[in-house]
Structure formats: structure tokens, C-alpha cells
Amino acid sequence: MKLKNLVNGIILAFSVVLIRFIDVQIYDMNIVITLLLLVALIYGSMRIVERFPSLDQPVSKRMSFTVNTLVIVSIFLVFFIFKL
Template identity: 90%
Template structure:
């Protein structure tokens, strides 16, 4: 697995958390606006990630598993702590 794939997964996960936090705590948005904002944020962040050539290097299975596990645990903790 490449580093770029890990970063894209992190972008996907934390974009959802950020948009959900804004929707619940800051401003109650319409579902269409929320989805459009989420798509724009994910697309923009992934386009930025593609510009870094150092992210094309491979990552070991252990590192990939560790990063994915930490991302999933942090998502659950954020949703639990902020009651999203």
C-alpha cells in the first residue's frame, strides 16, 4: 500500500468528522449543502495530496494496519466525545 492511499483514507475519515461537527455544533446545514461541502473538501484535499511525490512510497502492512486502526479509533472517540 502506498502512503498516498493512507493519507486519502485519513482525509475521507476526518472530512466527515469535520463536516458533521460543523453541522451539529456550529451551523445546522441542509443535507444537500452538507454533501456538496463534503465532496468539495474531499476532492480538494485529495488533489493537494497528489502533488506530493514523496507519498508514492510504499508502506509496510504493519504500518498500514496501525494507521488504519488509529484512524478508526479516533473517529469513534471523536463521535463519542463530541456526541455527534
């Protein structure tokens, strides 16, 4: 697995959390607007990540498992703490 794939996964996860936080805590958005913002945020972030050639290096399975576990745990904590 490449580091770029790991970063793209993190972008996907935290984009959903950010948009959900804005939708619940700050401004109640229409579902269409929410989805459009989510797609734009994910697409823009992934395009930025593709510009970094240093992210093409491989990542070990242990590092990949660790980062994915931390992302999943942090998502559950954020949803629990902010009651999203």
C-alpha cells in the first residue's frame, strides 16, 4: 500500500466528520448541499494530495493497520463526544 492511499482514506473519513459536524452543530444544511460540499471537499483534497510525489512511497502493513485503527477510533470518539 502506498502512503497516498492511506492519506486518501484519512481524507475521506475526516471529510465526512467535518461536514457532519457543520451540519449538526453549526448550520442545518439541505441534504443536496451537504453532499455537494462533501464531494467538493473530498475531490479537492485528493487532487492536492496527488501533487506530492513524496507520498508514492510504500507503507508497511503494520503502519497501515496502526493508522487505520487510529482513524476509526478517532471517528468513533468524535461522533460520541460531539453527539453527531
